[in-house]
Amino acid sequence: MKKPIVQVIGSSGSDLVPGWGSALTRISITDNEGGDADEIEMEFAVTRPLPPPPAEGTKYRVFYGWEASALRDAGLFSSQKPRIGFSAGNGWVLTVSARSADFVDADKEADSEHFDDMTASEIFERLAKAAGKSAKVHPSIADVKIPYRLRWQQSRAGFAQDLADELGGALKMANGEWLIRSKGSGETAGGSSMPPIIISSDEVENCDIEADGKSKFKEIESSWFDPDLGLQKLAKAAGIGSAATAFSMHQAASQGQAEAKAKAEAMELARMSVTGSATVEGRVDAMAGAPVVLSNFDSWGGYDLTAPSIEHEFTFDDSGGWVMTVQIAKQKGS
Numbered sequence: 001m002k003k004p005i006v007q008v009i010g011s012s013g014s015d016l017v018p019g020w021g022s023a024l025t026r027i028s029i030t031d032n033e034g035g036d037a038d039e040i041e042m043e044f045a046v047t048r049p050l051p052p053p054p055a056e057g058t059k060y061r062v063f064y065g066w067e068a069s070a071l072r073d074a075g076l077f078s079s080q081k082p083r084i085g086f087s088a089g090n091g092w093v094l095t096v097s098a099r100s101a102d103f104v105d106a107d108k109e110a111d112s113e114h115f116d117d118m119t120a121s122e123i124f125e126r127l128a129k130a131a132g133k134s135a136k137v138h139p140s141i142a143d144v145k146i147p148y149r150l151r152w153q154q155s156r157a158g159f160a161q162d163l164a165d166e167l168g169g170a171l172k173m174a175n176g177e178w179l180i181r182s183k184g185s186g187e188t189a190g191g192s193s194m195p196p197i198i199i200s201s202d203e204v205e206n207c208d209i210e211a212d213g214k215s216k217f218k219e220i221e222s223s224w225f226d227p228d229l230g231l232q233k234l235a236k237a238a239g240i241g242s243a244a245t246a247f248s249m250h251q252a253a254s255q256g257q258a259e260a261k262a263k264a265e266a267m268e269l270a271r272m273s274v275t276g277s278a279t280v281e282g283r284v285d286a287m288a289g290a291p292v293v294l295s296n297f298d299s300w301g302g303y304d305l306t307a308p309s310i311e312h313e314f315t316f317d318d319s320g321g322w323v324m325t326v327q328i329a330k331q332k333g334s
Contacts, residue, residue: 003067004282004322006314008042008060016060020044022316025093029062029074029312033289034170034181035161036309037103040077044094046084051094053082060098064312064322065284072284075174076101102173106131106157113151120144120167120180127156128178136189138182141169170289184306184331186291194290197307197326199278201296209276209300209328274303274330282312282322292328304331 006027007015017024026043040062058079065071077098085093115123121135121142128135144167151159157171160178164171170183179189186194201207278294292305309327314320 004314005063005065005067005071007063007071009063011059024316026316027314029064029314030309031074031286031288031312032172032309033183033307034164034172034179037100038075038077038172038174039100040074040098042096042098044096045090046092046094048092050084050092053084053094054079054096056080057104058098059101064282064314066282066322069284073175078104080104100173102133102176102178103157106133106160106173106178107155110153110155111151112153115146115149115151117148118146120146120163123149123163124160124178124180127160131156131178133173133176133178135178135180137180138169138185138187138189139191140182140185141167141180172289181289183289184329186289186306186331194287195285196291196293197283197286198293198295199280199326201294203280204278205281205323206279206325207277209274209278209294211274211300211303274305274328276328277325278328279323279325282314282324286310286324286326291331292326305329306331 006017008017008027010016023044023046024042025045026041028041030039030041032038040060056079060077060079062074062077063071064074078101079096079098081097083095083097085095087093115126118126119142121137123146124135124137141164146163149163154162157173160180161171163169164180168183169180172179172181172189181187181189186196188194286307288307288310290307292307294301294303294305305328307326308329311325311327312322313324314322
């Protein structure tokens, strides 16, 4: 029988899991494509007198996988908002939650600055460098020209994510890097393909997928002002529908931004046309943002899908194990 392994490395550099013993009942790890921070949640069965929670900001590095196989580094996490609860069936339960430490650090301070005549890549790199990190930007986003951009009393993380959203990207902070992926592309920030997550109908423990059959927009348009001609122009992106046109609410600052914005809004509309989740046995190579392939789902397997997030859940009782729940959305441009 396969045995899942989770290591939680504390400030001493040693694995805390063996010392926790039977008190540890569950660990969940949420891997997000970007935008939201990755998170972990650890549950402990406790008794009176109740143990104190860990100090806010306590750091944990987490690894997981199957016994006798290479473990995956889930990243460094910073503890936030512990809670205590009681029920007649479960007794006292201490829950320790933690978010990606890189994200927490970058989201702390609000400040103001401006960026003049730079590419998206140069802006992300400057923001990351100020936070003591490095940045890697997907090729489809890196060279977009930004004539002017103001960060006004906003955290670096919040500002960077707003810009990434506008350009069809997703900001993921992990292991000292700011990774700006092309959302729904199935590619890493460097532009290489992620391994697909193949889900067979024969292996699912739970599954719920919804296809929205309502009419979709054929085209999405975003406006921008051409200063050379003194005219307002439109950038267009193809949607997945066959009828109406959707118009972006806010004008973009340049042609490049308008084109990226139209594509980003078309992608978001397409993603919502197929949604759901599937729960299967855990896999160490499954990554949020990867393509999802439904195998043996008959006509339901014809969609091109992606995984916006994956939750890995480890339980430690006699019937415990490792399952992952893959969130599903329609893939960009499909």
